[in-house]
Amino acid sequence: MSLENRRYLLGIFEAEEDIMGATRSARERGLKIVDVYAPYAVHGLEHAMGLPATKISLITLVLGLVGAGLKIWFEYWTTAIDWPINVGGKPWDSFPAFFPVTFEVMVLSAGIGTVIALLVSRRLVPGRKADLPVPGVTDDRFALVIEETDASFDKEATEKMFAEFNAVEIVERIEQEPTR
Amino acid sequence: MANGQPLTQQPLIHGNKTPGQVTNDICRLLDGRPSYLWWLAFLAALSLLALGVVAVSYQIRTGIGVWGLNNTVGWAFDITNFVFWIGIGHAGTLISAVLFLFRQRWRTSVNRAAEAMTIFAVLCAGIYPLIHMGRPWFAHWMFPIANARGPLWINFRSPLVWDFFAIATYFLISLAFWYVGMVPDLATIRDRAKGVWRRRIMGFFSLGWNGSYRTWLRYETVYLLLAGLATPLVISVHTIVSWDFATSLIPGWHTTIFPPYFVAGAVFSGMSMVLTLMLIARKTMHLEDYITRQHVGAMTKLILLTGSLVGLAYGTEFFVAAYSGNPYEQFAFRNRAFGPFAWAYWIMVSCNVLTPQLFWSRRVRQNFVAVFILTIFVNIGMWFERFVIIVTSLHRDFLPASWADYSPTLVEFATLIGSFGLFFTLFMLFVRFVPVIAMAEVKSVLSLGRGGHHES
Numbered sequence: 001m002s003l004e005n006r007r008y009l010l011g012i013f014e015a016e017e018d019i020m021g022a023t024r025s026a027r028e029r030g031l032k033i034v035d036v037y038a039p040y041a042v043h044g045l046e047h048a049m050g051l052p053a054t055k056i057s058l059i060t061l062v063l064g065l066v067g068a069g070l071k072i073w074f075e076y077w078t079t080a081i082d083w084p085i086n087v088g089g090k091p092w093d094s095f096p097a098f099f100p101v102t103f104e105v106m107v108l109s110a111g112i113g114t115v116i117a118l119l120v121s122r123r124l125v126p127g128r129k130a131d132l133p134v135p136g137v138t139d140d141r142f143a144l145v146i147e148e149t150d151a152s153f154d155k156e157a158t159e160k161m162f163a164e165f166n167a168v169e170i171v172e173r174i175e176q177e178p179t180r
Numbered sequence: 181m182a183n184g185q186p187l188t189q190q191p192l193i194h195g196n197k198t199p200g201q202v203t204n205d206i207c208r209l210l211d212g213r214p215s216y217l218w219w220l221a222f223l224a225a226l227s228l229l230a231l232g233v234v235a236v237s238y239q240i241r242t243g244i245g246v247w248g249l250n251n252t253v254g255w256a257f258d259i260t261n262f263v264f265w266i267g268i269g270h271a272g273t274l275i276s277a278v279l280f281l282f283r284q285r286w287r288t289s290v291n292r293a294a295e296a297m298t299i300f301a302v303l304c305a306g307i308y309p310l311i312h313m314g315r316p317w318f319a320h321w322m323f324p325i326a327n328a329r330g331p332l333w334i335n336f337r338s339p340l341v342w343d344f345f346a347i348a349t350y351f352l353i354s355l356a357f358w359y360v361g362m363v364p365d366l367a368t369i370r371d372r373a374k375g376v377w378r379r380r381i382m383g384f385f386s387l388g389w390n391g392s393y394r395t396w397l398r399y400e401t402v403y404l405l406l407a408g409l410a411t412p413l414v415i416s417v418h419t420i421v422s423w424d425f426a427t428s429l430i431p432g433w434h435t436t437i438f439p440p441y442f443v444a445g446a447v448f449s450g451m452s453m454v455l456t457l458m459l460i461a462r463k464t465m466h467l468e469d470y471i472t473r474q475h476v477g478a479m480t481k482l483i484l485l486t487g488s489l490v491g492l493a494y495g496t497e498f499f500v501a502a503y504s505g506n507p508y509e510q511f512a513f514r515n516r517a518f519g520p521f522a523w524a525y526w527i528m529v530s531c532n533v534l535t536p537q538l539f540w541s542r543r544v545r546q547n548f549v550a551v552f553i554l555t556i557f558v559n560i561g562m563w564f565e566r567f568v569i570i571v572t573s574l575h576r577d578f579l580p581a582s583w584a585d586y587s588p589t590l591v592e593f594a595t596l597i598g599s600f601g602l603f604f605t606l607f608m609l610f611v612r613f614v615p616v617i618a619m620a621e622v623k624s625v626l627s628l629g630r631g632g633h634h635e636s
Contacts (some may be wrong), residue, residue: 016627036393039199039368040623041400045393054398060405078324078333087337100342100420104349104413111353111409115360118402119387121397128388131366137391138368140623168555 006177007148008034009155011162012134012141012169016042019142022165023048026146027148031158037137048095056121060114067109134171141168192286192625195469199623203368206615206622209465210369214612217464225604232598235591236311244314246591247448249600253574254586257592258308259424260566261599264449265305266347266421267442267562269354270414271450272298274482276357277410280403286478289470293461294454295358296614300606301450302351304599309344311595323511339423346420351558353413357406360399363389404584418446425569432512432573435500448486448532449562452555455479457607459552470617473546480539480551487536490565494533508578513543516572520585524568531561 013019019036023045026033033049046053074097079085080092090097118124133143146158155172162170199204214222239246249256279287310316321327322344324334334341367389370382389395422442436462455476462471486636501513517525535557538544545551576583610616 002440005539008183009246028573037391038393038396039203039391040364040620041396042393042624046397049393052448054401056401057405060409074324075336079336083331083333085332085335087335090337093339097337100339100416100423101345104345105418107409107413107416108349108352112356114402114405115356117359118398122392124363124387124389124395126387128282129383130370130388130390131618132371132390135371138364138371139203140198142218153192178273 004177006175008173008175009146009158010133010169010171010173011144011146011165011167012136012171013144014141014168015163015166016142018145018165018167020045020048022144022162025161025165026144026158029158029161031153032147032149036145036146037133037143039138039140039142042142044087046125047104048069056114056117059117060110063113064106067113068106071105072098073089075101133173134169181271190474192472192474193336193470193622194472195287197469197626199626202619202623202626203372205469206617206619207369207372209611209616210613212468217607218612220597222605222608225601225608228597228601229605230592230598230601232601235598236307238372239311239591239595240316244312246589248587248589248592250584252582253267253571253579253586255574256309256567256571256586257588257596260563260570261596262305262308263421263566263570264563265301265443265599265603266418267307267446267449267566268453269298269301269305269350269450270418270443270446271452272296272301273350273354273357273410273414274359274450275454276446277414281411282409284478285625286475288456288466288618288625289472289475290454290479291612291621292358292361292614292618293458293616295354295361296607296610297450297454297457298354299351299358300610301453302354302602304346304603306347306351307599307602339420339427342420343424346417350413352419353406353410357410361621362576362614363387364391364399365615365618368392368619369615370599379476415443418443425573430573430577431506431508432516432569435497437493437496437500441490441497444486444489444493445532445562445565448483449535449559450491451479451483451486452558452562455483455551455555455558459548459555461611462548465611465616467617470622476548476551477545480545481551483555484536484539489540491533494529511576512573515576516568517574521568521572521575522568524564525572528561528564528568531557532565535561541611 011022013022019038020042023033025035027048027050036045036049038045075098076093076095079098084092087109132138132146134141137143144162148155159170193202195201208531249258275294276291276298280291310319313319322334322341324336325331363386366382366386370379370386373379373382398484419442422438426435426438428434452492458471458479459476460466471588498513501509504510516522535554538554544554571586575586
């Protein structure tokens, strides 16, 4: 496995409008946007970055249905099959009475499952060291990370574009990564 | 932000803050030594908690015969406190989830504290059923686990089992919602922390959060999904609590109005408690720029709305009892308003129906001292509501020979005081170690109402 140098150009901004404008402009120019770092969720930035909508809600749906299904089966199995007990002459399969607990378990499995899916899919692990592009992106700064893909990458034009959107700082990073 | 922009004229957050100032303002509260005021409040709360611990240990050791219960009044003080605390919790979820779905962006200043309040209130509530079991070391029998009895399963037709599942789910989902909402802020503290331990602890809990927008995008979706799940959940929880009563055959309990009536009452009491706490926090922690007239105004209007709903429910109950032609039902309500517990009934009506009506006046809504006093009245009134519903429906039952009186013992009072101690101890720790205001969310609403341009 050989090592390859990857070059990144980082534009640091201080205002929501600037990061939005710079990201949009970078995408229009066909630059490769690696990621944008922001101290809060700037709405609409996903369109500027061209990110697809996340499908995490499918997980919520599936887990909710699975949780509810298993629970209603379990309630029926315990109450009507494994050890039926006559409570106030009610039928073994008291489905209306099984509904409240089924609902709660559906919410529980869907909710906790969704949170776990978020943590796993974005590798958010307790104790993991944070990999910040520049200090301050969790405070008041925005960072746009562009990969310098090949020789045709026009660094000067990109820096000029960053400056047009009031970049407070422009940084170049070189990282060694194994080739894929 | 074409669809998310409210019609507010004034900025939500005062003082023309920048994101950096927000970080400084909120994190400043966690830096340095705590003030004398904090120590005073914390130690006061801690001593109340100690009293509660003594009382609870005593009643577990001795048995719940130390309560004032008798054969006729088998439920009283403990269940009153349980429903009271669960109700308090509901406003937290309302603010964090329901108002999020309704795009009420003023919620960002109060949601963190309100969610913390939910979690602490549910903890306080959970103590009561646990003690009421008499033998709390068998509490795990509430779980449907295979056991040495055959296995004999729990009865899924019982509202008390529904209640157990509802409260447990509510606690876990509220905790997840609170924690997920806090991760970006913990990362902010981690990145500016000077002390080694704070950086380590925050580094552990902030999960390596780095503000990547790819993560933000998924995070926002998850937040929305949790809000969507928590909204029906919060309605289901108090509905199920009300079913503890409504599925019985006791006149005064056996009514279909209970679920909506309980949910409205829960939001009503919880909103008052949020406001009580936020007004104290605003003053003692100098959060005047973050909790403004707009926030207080919006919350008082919600109190007015839910208070009026509760008033309507009181009236409806009486109408239905009169119209039913059922002498037992009619007696239960006559006894409530004019029987031996009439004093409690009229405290409830005056605190819950009359006091919130003062919020029609803008001058009252904008006078924070008046708002503070009125919210205390609502808290008292809502405690009495649960007391009235539970005790007056039980103490004169079908057989006049078994009619009985009820008065709480000192142990029961000490337990109630102790639960307030637990609540405030946890709340004081919360304001000391966790950002009280959701920084990342407040930063996103800074530009609202400032005449700046919005895009997307």
